Amino acid sequence: MNLVVKICLGVALAMMTLVSAVRADEFELSHNQRISCSRGLSAGKLNTATCKSYAYVFNTKTSEYFRCTVSLALTRDNKEVINVQTDGGCTKRPRIFETDSHYAFDATETEAPNTNSFFGPGGYAIWASDTTAQKVRGCITISSGLGSDISKCLDMKFQ
Secondary structure, three states: OHHHHHHHHHHHHHOOOOOOHOOOEEEEEEEOOEEEEEEEEEEOOOEEEEEEEEOOOOOOOOEEHHHEEEEEEEEOOOOOEEEEEEEEOOOEEOOOOOOOOOOOEEEOOOHHHHOOOOOOOOOEEEEEOHHHHHHHHEEEEEEEEOEEEEEEEEOOOOO
16 A cells, blocks of 8 residues: 555656646747947046946746846056946846747847937847747837837738
8 A cells, every 4th residue: 555655646746747847937048149348538547448248038938038238347547457347137028929838039139329229228129939830029129218118019920
């Protein structure tokens, strides 16, 4: 009897592990990271260089994603590095699709504000597709210059 109980418990544990593995969210890092750097001169002949990079972490089950940023600012004079500062983190963004499925995605950032961004720090584009159906959605988010971002998504039509 004790052996039967152990076998039943083992089978139940194996089933619970399989169910949790099936239900587990999977996260994927974007393959299209960008980095931009700028330099400036300060009073007293100090040089400052600031670099920023962005990446995206995408939940392939729910289509929620996180926009992650990291920055490094370096200040130096002609002889030594005076200050190094870093900052960064990830911000959760809304789902791209309303239902759970299995999704693939890619993301890209606009270049630095002085090249092709008219309204501030630029924007980004997210492309997501359902890997179980012919469904693709493209989303663009830009800064309005008035304190809030504008984000729109469009379902692609296949002709």
